[in-house]
Amino acid sequence: MRGARTSVPRAVKSSPALVSLGLVIALAAGCRSRSEAPTAEPAASGVAASTSASASAAPTDAPHRVGVRVREGNALARSAGDDALFLADEDHHVLRRIPHDPEVPAAALPLPGAPAQVLVLDDRILVTVRDPGLLLILRYAPATGFVELARVPLPDDAWGVAVTPDESLALVTSAWTHQVSAVDLATAKKRWSIDVPREPRAVVIREDGAGAYVTHLVGPDLTRVFDLDKPTPRSAPLVLAAAPHRAPPGRVLDASLAYSAVLVDAGERLLVPRHALGAIGANVWYGSPTVDVMLTKDDSALAPPHDEAALAQSLGDVSAAYRSSGESRFADPIEAGPEQEIAQPRAAVYLRTRASILIAPEGRDRLFELDALALDPVRSRRAAIALGGGCSAPTGLAVSADESTAYVFCRGSYTLATVHLHEGDSKTPRLESARIVEDALPEAAALGRRIFYDAADTAFSGGLACSGCHPEGRDDGHTYYEANVGAGTNNFLGLPENADGTSPNDGGYARQTPMLAGRVGAQGPYGWHAQDKDLFYRLRAGVELHRWQGNTGGLSYDYRPKLNALMAFVRTGLVPPPRTRRELTAAEAQGKAIFESPETRCASCHVPATEYTDRTAYPLAAMPTLKGFQEEKARDFKTPSLLSVGGTAPYFHDGSVATLEQVIDFNHDRMGKTNQLTKGERVALVAFLRTL
Ligand code: HEC
Ligand code: HEC
Structure with missing residues (x-):
């Protein structure tokens, strides 16, 4: 059953049941022994060990760069001795230690809030906690279990973490509060926090320590941070076009879902897996997953600027691949282009020995291996490995020290998939899958979560699942x-160019994605026009909109239990972002009084007792239709x-309108009455809105 080729001599012993992993769903004959794992980390910085991970894919049995250090956090990480995995378990609010040896019991440390990422150093473990925002510094030893060394308060929604090559400084992103902070690891004290654009997530520190790159879940730009060692660092937006060669002529694409970024090729390239909104391909209404490549020597994009001939070629490739599959044009939009399967890219790691990156996309139960040195990595696919075991919503990804084994945490099914990359053939390597723990959610909501993330459920998704536009129940800003x-x-399109060229299309009505978390408790109505009487009907209408050409019949079976499950999940499983937990400041209190005053009338429509909305559609004085969108006769929009x-x-x-300040300044008595407000009163009103 085992493939003949393994990269490390293995001590084989027969394995009893995986007691430490709980229920085993599928288990191939194990070969688990601590002695098989290289335990020694190199004494020098791991950077030196990665110097020649360059161009040609090294044979898999090349000398191992044993223990090359991982410097970026992930939901899943291997222990320093490579004998266990650590899982930042967001739903149960614990940090788990899952040993490879089934005879060693698993350990779980309760945390003060939901963790997001874990990063393992030689003698310490760093864990980010979302709410309250914290960086925890821990140690684990078999004799003592987990020991907390320090707890560093950070701006709320602490999410991504990375360390400098000398491991003296950790950078942490705070997603909702849009900050990046530096923590001195010697003193366990915060050095600084800086403001950055919406939803910073992954942070990656350059190999030379000269600054860091931060990705954002919303929008196409990255943030470059300079002068990490100074008391006040600098930051600047860094333009990295999303899938430039798949952009319609003349367009610069919006992007979303940049949960991860990886340095490859000894730090010479930064790869950013994400979603390119409106990128074109065969039958993609929403755009396309992409891995955008930046050269770190001058922060320039590897892909050349958009070129029509290259584009025609690239589209030709897609349709050729599509034609050869022998399917009709609309038969299966999900499978249309090879890159579409990498739906909602989430976790990524670099395999130095293979010069490839592994990507676990949240929307599919597959692990993808792509050529890390390609111009367009999503089009240079080496393998698509089905994760099995009912894997849903892959979220965390780690590899063994010798890069022979990949581990994927599937959050929707609470399973851990272990993929032996060198065993079996490269497309179907040997795989084990084990349940880690029972889901934290009740059964219906747990099913709802699987649907919310699953881009391959053809009844509920047309290739991009709910979480593709409402990541974590928030919004993609698109x-x-x-x-x-x-x-x-009527269907949603990322851009008008995503329409099939033969259908009439005069742009389409503008529909900005609303946030869901904490906002879907009410009976109804839902939708921007308040057109759906309750949540059930909104979800039913929604699944017809997020696809090609209406629903292709997927909902013809009894969809009610699944829609009810989805409702249960969006109402009880989505976690609202952290909220201000302090008394209002004087300015915020003044803003509250203005908001509630009979003069401005804000509170008459945005009713505080009912999620700050009266759920009624009003025909506010018309604003001009935005360029490129279709003029809409129905001018009434729901509060x-x-x-x-x-x-x-x-x-x-x-x-x-880009900012809350502009919402008030450009209002001109359109909603309520604001013309009379002084500059100071406007500032106070906006300050109050930010506390809601
Ligand atoms: C292509 C992006 C996209 C996808 C995929 C998507 N949505 Fe939406 N969603 C939107 C947009 C845009 C709106 C606003 C449209 C409108 O109201 O007409 C919306 C509106 C909603 C609303 C109404 C909110 C309100 O306050 O009125 C709910 C609920 C919702 N979506 C849930 C879901 C669920 C559940 C899924 C998965 C089955 C999903 N959405 C998939 C973009 C998306
Ligand atoms: C007559 C009802 C009504 C009143 C009064 C009103 N609003 Fe609104 N508000 C709306 C509607 C309707 C929209 C959505 C309009 C649209 O999308 O075109 C909206 C949108 C907003 C938004 C944008 C929210 C988003 O997520 O896009 C903000 C912020 C806002 N209102 C604040 C206020 C403030 C502050 C006041 C008081 C000065 C106020 N509103 C008074 C009905 C009202």
Whole structure:
């Protein structure tokens, strides 16, 4: 059953049941022994060991760069001795230690809040905690179990973590509060926090220590941070075009879902897996997954600027691949282009020995291996490995020290998939899958979560699942085009160019993605026009919109139990972002009084008792239709909830206003009455809105 080729001599012993992993779903004959793992980390910095991980894919039995250090956090990480995995278990609020040896018991450390990432150093373990925002510094030893060394308070929603090559400094992103902070690891004290754009997530520190790159879940730019060692660092937006060669002519694409970034090729390239909104390909209404490549020597994009001939070639490739599959044009939009399968890229790691990257996409139960040195890595796929065991929503990814084994944490099924990359053939390597723990959610909501993430459920998703536009129940900041794509059906498009060229398309109505977490408790109505009487009908309408050409019949079976499960998940499983837990400041209190005053009338529509909305659609004085969108006759839009409104820019149904300050300044008595407000009163009103 085992493939003949393994990269490390293994001490084989027969393995009893995987007691430490609980219920074993599928288990191939194990070969688990601590002696098989290289235990010694190199004394020098891991950077030196990676110097020649260059161009040609090294044979798999090349000398191992044993223990090359991982410097970026992930939901899943291997222990320093490579004898166990650590899992930042966001739903159970614990840090788990899952030993490879089934005879060693698993350990779980309760945490003060939901963890996001774990990063293992030689003698310490760093864990980010979302709410309250913290960096925990821990140690684990078999004799003592987990020992907490320090707890560093950080801006709320602490998420991504990375360390400098000398491991003296950790950088942490705080997603909702859009900050990047530095923690001195010698003193366990915060050095600084700086403000960055919306939803910073992955942070990667250069191999030369000269600054860091931060990705954002919303928008196409990265953030470059300079002068990490100074008391006040600098930061600047860094333009990295999303899938430039797949952009329609003349367009610069919006992007989303940049949860991860990896340095490859001895730090010469930064790879950013994400979603390119509106990228074109065969039958993609929403755009395309992409891995954008940046050269770190001058922070320039590897892909050349958009070129029509190259684009025609690239589209030719897609349709050729599609034609050769022998399917009709609309038969299976998900399988249309090879890159579409990498739906909602989430975790990524670099395999130095193979010069490839592994990507676990949240929307599929597969692990992808891509050529890390390709111009367009998503088109240079080496393997797509089915993860089995009912894997749903892959979230965490780690590899063994010798890079022979990949571990994937599937959050939707609470399973751990162990992929022996060198055993079996490269497309179907040997695989084990084991349940880690029972889901934290009740059964219906747990099923709802699997649907929420699953881009391959053809009834509920047309290739991009709910979490592709509402990541973690938040929003992608994008304004979609609700377009008539023929046969009387309206569908969402990332850009008008995503429409099938034969169908009438005059742009489409502007539909900005709303945030869901904490905002879907009410009976209804839902939708920007308050067109759906309750959540059930909104979800049913939604699944017809997020695809090609209406629902292709997927909902013809009894969909009710699944829709109910989805409702249970969006109402009870989505976690609202951290909220201000302090008394209002004087300015915020003044803003509250203004908001509630009969003069401004804000609270008459944005009713505080009901999520700051009266759920009624009003025909506010028309604003001009945005360029490129279709003029809409129905001018009435539902009062949106203002809960968490400080973090959901841009604003209005068409995303036409970039900031809350501008919402007030450009209002001109359109909503309520604001012309009379002084500059100071406007500042106070906005300060109050940010506390909601
Ligand atoms: C292509 C991006 C996209 C996908 C995929 C998507 N949504 Fe949405 N969602 C939107 C947009 C845009 C709107 C606003 C449209 C409107 O109201 O007409 C919206 C509206 C909603 C609303 C109404 C919110 C309110 O306050 O009125 C709910 C609920 C919702 N989506 C849930 C879901 C669920 C559940 C899924 C998965 C089955 C999903 N969405 C998939 C983009 C998306
Ligand atoms: C007549 C009802 C009404 C009143 C009064 C009102 N609003 Fe609104 N508000 C709306 C509607 C409707 C929208 C959505 C309009 C659109 O999308 O085109 C909205 C949108 C907003 C948004 C953007 C939210 C988002 O997520 O896009 C903010 C912020 C806001 N209102 C704040 C206020 C403030 C502050 C006041 C008081 C000065 C106020 N509103 C008064 C109905 C009202």
